Amino acid sequence: MNAMLRGLCLATALATCAVPALAQSRDETLLVVVESGTNSLDIHAVGANPASYGVVWNIYDRLLSYGTKTMPDGSLSYDHTNIKPELAESWKFTADDEITFYLRKDAKFHDGTPITAKDVKWSFDRMVAVGGFPTFQMKAGSLEKPEQFIAVDDHTFRVKLLRKDKLTVPDLGVPVPIVLNSELIKKHATEKDPWGLEWSKLNDAGGGAYKVESWKPGEQLVLARYDDWKSGPLPKLKKVVIRDVPSAGNRRALVERGDVDLSFDLPPKDSQELAKGGKVKVTGTPIENSLWYTGMGVKQPPFDNVKVRQAVAYALPYQKIMDAVVYGRAIPMFGGPATPTKAVWPQPSPYNTDMAKARKLLAEAGFPNGFETVIHINQGVASLSEPMATLVQESLGQIGIKATINKVPGANWRAAMLKKDMPLFIDTFAGWLNYPDYYFFWGYHGQNAVFNVMSYQNPEMDKLIDASRFETDAKKYEDQVKGFVKMAWDDVPRAPLFQYYLDAAMGKNVQGYTYWFHRAIDFRSISKK
Amino acid sequence: MPVLVSLVLRRLLGALPSIAAVVVVTFVLTRALPGDPAAYFAGPAADAQSVEEIRRKLGLDKPLPVQFLAYLGDLAQGEMGTSLITGQPVSADILARLPASVELTLCGLALALAVSLPLGVAAATRPGSWVDHMARVISTAGVSLPVFFTGLLLVYIFYYLLGWAPAPMGRLDLFASAPTTITGFYLVDSLITGQFATFRAAAAQLVLPALTLGLFALAPLTRMTRASMLGVLGSDFIRTARAGGLSRGTVLVTYALRNALLPVVTTLGMVFSFLLGANVLVEKVFAWPGIGSYAIEALVASDYAPVQGFILTMAIMYVGLNLMIDILYGLIDPRVRIEA
Numbered sequence: 042m043n044a045m046l047r048g049l050c051l052a053t054a055l056a057t058c059a060v061p062a063l064a065q066s067r068d069e070t071l072l073v074v075v076e077s078g079t080n081s082l083d084i085h086a087v088g089a090n091p092a093s094y095g096v097v098w099n100i101y102d103r104l105l106s107y108g109t110k111t112m113p114d115g116s117l118s119y120d121h122t123n124i125k126p127e128l129a130e131s132w133k134f135t136a137d138d139e140i141t142f143y144l145r146k147d148a149k150f151h152d153g154t155p156i157t158a159k160d161v162k163w164s165f166d167r168m169v170a171v172g173g174f175p176t177f178q179m180k181a182g183s184l185e186k187p188e189q190f191i192a193v194d195d196h197t198f199r200v201k202l203l204r205k206d207k208l209t210v211p212d213l214g215v216p217v218p219i220v221l222n223s224e225l226i227k228k229h230a231t232e233k234d235p236w237g238l239e240w241s242k243l244n245d246a247g248g249g250a251y252k253v254e255s256w257k258p259g260e261q262l263v264l265a266r267y268d269d270w271k272s273g274p275l276p277k278l279k280k281v282v283i284r285d286v287p288s289a290g291n292r293r294a295l296v297e298r299g300d301v302d303l304s305f306d307l308p309p310k311d312s313q314e315l316a317k318g319g320k321v322k323v324t325g326t327p328i329e330n331s332l333w334y335t336g337m338g339v340k341q342p343p344f345d346n347v348k349v350r351q352a353v354a355y356a357l358p359y360q361k362i363m364d365a366v367v368y369g370r371a372i373p374m375f376g377g378p379a380t381p382t383k384a385v386w387p388q389p390s391p392y393n394t395d396m397a398k399a400r401k402l403l404a405e406a407g408f409p410n411g412f413e414t415v416i417h418i419n420q421g422v423a424s425l426s427e428p429m430a431t432l433v434q435e436s437l438g439q440i441g442i443k444a445t446i447n448k449v450p451g452a453n454w455r456a457a458m459l460k461k462d463m464p465l466f467i468d469t470f471a472g473w474l475n476y477p478d479y480y481f482f483w484g485y486h487g488q489n490a491v492f493n494v495m496s497y498q499n500p501e502m503d504k505l506i507d508a509s510r511f512e513t514d515a516k517k518y519e520d521q522v523k524g525f526v527k528m529a530w531d532d533v534p535r536a537p538l539f540q541y542y543l544d545a546a547m548g549k550n551v552q553g554y555t556y557w558f559h560r561a562i563d564f565r566s567i568s569k570k
Numbered sequence: 571m572p573v574l575v576s577l578v579l580r581r582l583l584g585a586l587p588s589i590a591a592v593v594v595v596t597f598v599l600t601r602a603l604p605g606d607p608a609a610y611f612a613g614p615a616a617d618a619q620s621v622e623e624i625r626r627k628l629g630l631d632k633p634l635p636v637q638f639l640a641y642l643g644d645l646a647q648g649e650m651g652t653s654l655i656t657g658q659p660v661s662a663d664i665l666a667r668l669p670a671s672v673e674l675t676l677c678g679l680a681l682a683l684a685v686s687l688p689l690g691v692a693a694a695t696r697p698g699s700w701v702d703h704m705a706r707v708i709s710t711a712g713v714s715l716p717v718f719f720t721g722l723l724l725v726y727i728f729y730y731l732l733g734w735a736p737a738p739m740g741r742l743d744l745f746a747s748a749p750t751t752i753t754g755f756y757l758v759d760s761l762i763t764g765q766f767a768t769f770r771a772a773a774a775q776l777v778l779p780a781l782t783l784g785l786f787a788l789a790p791l792t793r794m795t796r797a798s799m800l801g802v803l804g805s806d807f808i809r810t811a812r813a814g815g816l817s818r819g820t821v822l823v824t825y826a827l828r829n830a831l832l833p834v835v836t837t838l839g840m841v842f843s844f845l846l847g848a849n850v851l852v853e854k855v856f857a858w859p860g861i862g863s864y865a866i867e868a869l870v871a872s873d874y875a876p877v878q879g880f881i882l883t884m885a886i887m888y889v890g891l892n893l894m895i896d897i898l899y900g901l902i903d904p905r906v907r908i909e910a
Binding site: 089286 | 606609620621623624627628654655656657658663666667722725726729730733737738739740744854855856857859863864867870871872
């Protein structure tokens with residue numbers, strides 16, 4: 042009897058303490074659904090997908106990071122003007138061509154090894170050596186050669202500058218320059234794979250605020266807080282579960298019913314309706330330095346004629362696209378003043394839907410009866426590109442341009458871009474670093490990078506872009522930016538449509554969600570109450 | 571028994587050329603697909619030079635025969651390459667995902683069988699009655715409603731509106747932990763290890779997707795049972811059995827059904843292999859980490875290795891399935907055994 046009673050007491054005690062423990066763990070756990078998850082735990086690995094940016098952002102530290110700011114609508118965004126320390130306690134220009142970083146002395150990797158300048162040097166050497174995207178991204182900040190990186194002592198790291206480049210410091214705060222546990226990875230490196238990429242893409246070698254607790258590719262990723270993290274205030278969430286749910290309808294149902302806390306990167310229709318429904322919080326932030334546009338291959342007749350391009354720009358159904366394709370979850374990029382007033386990008390172009398003007402320009406160009414052409418779209422983003430193409434097709438038909446639509450499968454889109462033979466296409470491009478000259482360097486410059494899909498080449502514009510990249514005088518910089526934006530309007534190789542929103546829907550108790558340029562979630566700032 | 575063994579051996583030998591052909595054809599077909607994996611995986615800011623670099627790393631710059639030999643060499647060692655989209659070895663991916671698909675398909679099939687056999691028999695015994703009409707309506711509806719539609723509809727009603735079904739997010743809800751892997755079937759593994767809470771969670775997750783698949787499989791099975799039963803019921807030996815005064819149950823089950831089962835088993839085999847492929851949409855709707863959605867994602871990304879691995883696995887499974895059906899034939903119908 043006595044034993045039974047004791048057993049009963051124990052059971053009750055267990056039950057009563059188990060319930061709050063479970064409730065508490067739900068409060069400190071964030072459940073996230075995404076369309077498709079990461080394929081790598083290391084951004085340096087070949088083929089690491091965009092979801093991996095978010096993983097490395099949370100499990101690795103970088104030397105520097107960015108502060109946050111409150112947007113006019115009350116939502117939070119990172120602040121590209123406020124660069125702040127992360128693993129580096131402080132940094133300064135110790136010479137004209139040299140930056141010195143002073144590392145935190147108490148920071149440790151997840152396995153307990155202290156983080157030293159040697160690890161930083163090894164990680165930096167790695168990212169400029171592995172090739173592909175990481176190397177490319179670092180080159181954008183003039184970080185190119187291993188000789189540039191010097192480990193002075195255990196906690197002092199130095200970067201020698203090849204040239205004075207205003208993007209060098211901001212480029213150290215993007216997801217690529219992570220600090221990896223060099224000794225740990227070296228144990229798993231092989232002759233064929235000297236940088237241990239095969240191992241680090243499946244294993245956590247970081248010292249960031251979160252550790253990888255478990256990972257089933259294509260299914261779910263579980264992150265657990267690293268309690269010894271020193272590079273910032275300890276995050277509130279103890280655990281983050283990211284589950285892949287491919288069906289957009291189900292992701293929406295899950296967050297509406299409160300079974301998950303956050304659904305990320307929503308289709309515009311869902312975000313509009315969820316916001317209206319009022320059951321969840323929807324936060325939309327315009328994606329910085331990004332633009333959806335209709336592009337024209339300027340090397341291909343008849344689009345080599347600037348009047349034809351202007352005619353197309355006047356014939357686009359701008360407002361219809363805003364209403365029927367993106368459901369208002371975007372900033373219109375049309376109907377602006379004729380000359381740029383500010384040195385920002387993107388900004389509204391002077392074009393508007395004006396069929397009379399379009400017809401007149403087309404006649405002046407020598408095509409009073411129009412012509413036939415093909416609109417190319419990326420099927421990988423079909424929910425946006427397909428309705429847009431149909432609207433554009435219908436609208437161009439009104440001025441006699443008979444367009445057919447060619448849907449290029451997502452996997453082939455980049456190859457199609459590299460070929461540069463599309464006469465008319467609809468696409469988007471976004472730059473991580475929020476500078477107009479950075480965007481133009483990729484999208485308009487005569488170097489003809491892959492994102493200059495139009496093959497637009499204008500030596501005058503190149504001169505301005507090149508000058509502005511290294512310009513130190515604010516006034517001169519402003520004039521240069523306005524100068525090349527104006528050329529982009531007049532020559533109109535691409536007709537801007539809208540600046541897209543990054544939408545996230547979350548439970549009302551989720552606090553601290555912040556927009557980041559890399560379009561992944563920073564779990565360190567999020568809490569639930 | 572030796573007859574059965576030689577049948578199995580002969581079947582296996584006969585399957586070898588088809589598997590070899592599958593290896594060659596998938597290799598050539600995946601290479602012939604338009605699309606450039608190097609460009610796809612070069613990432614967001616790649617130029618022509620970094621695309622070339624990736625191509626070299628993936629070994630795609632070598633001539634096709636060399637690539638094929640390398641592929642054969644890997645296959646001989648049981649390696650199917652590495653998937654670029656998941657970053658894992660293909661064999662590990664398939665091993666992890668195949669049980670999910672098979673478990674779902676088997677459950678769907680079991681559900682369909684449980685309904686379609688009695689329904690088909692009932693319809694055949696009373697042709698033209700309301701049961702027969704009901705069978706027709708159900709099977710027509712099942713086959714004409716696309717699975718993604720039934721799936722979404724079921725989710726909408728039972729999860730979103732009523733809240734009876736668990737959240738459609740894969741094989742387990744977020745708080746249940748997966749059972750220790752023995753067979754890879756969550757239902758079986760959780761029972762073996764005695765984790766009954768996990769069993770319940772896994773079963774709950776299975777209900778809606780299995781129902782969706784089952785609805786789809788209902789039509790061919792019901793129709794086939796009905797047609798085959800009708801044929802058998804009209805034959806002489808049934809009349810003799812009835813005339814001999816055997817009970818209705820004995821006539822129906824022992825004599826008629828057993829004879830009518832042969833075409834049903836054939837259909838079953840076809841439906842099973844078809845469902846494994848048709849799973850893709852159900853897997854997408856229910857976030858089921860199965861093999862169909864895996865293959866589709868790989869195909870979209872021109873990721874060669876998983877596509878080849880998937881087709882090869884499927885080919886081997888078809889061979890195995892056909893073999894099993896042949897053996898089942900023998901068990902059901904002694905004539906097949908003797909002829910073999």
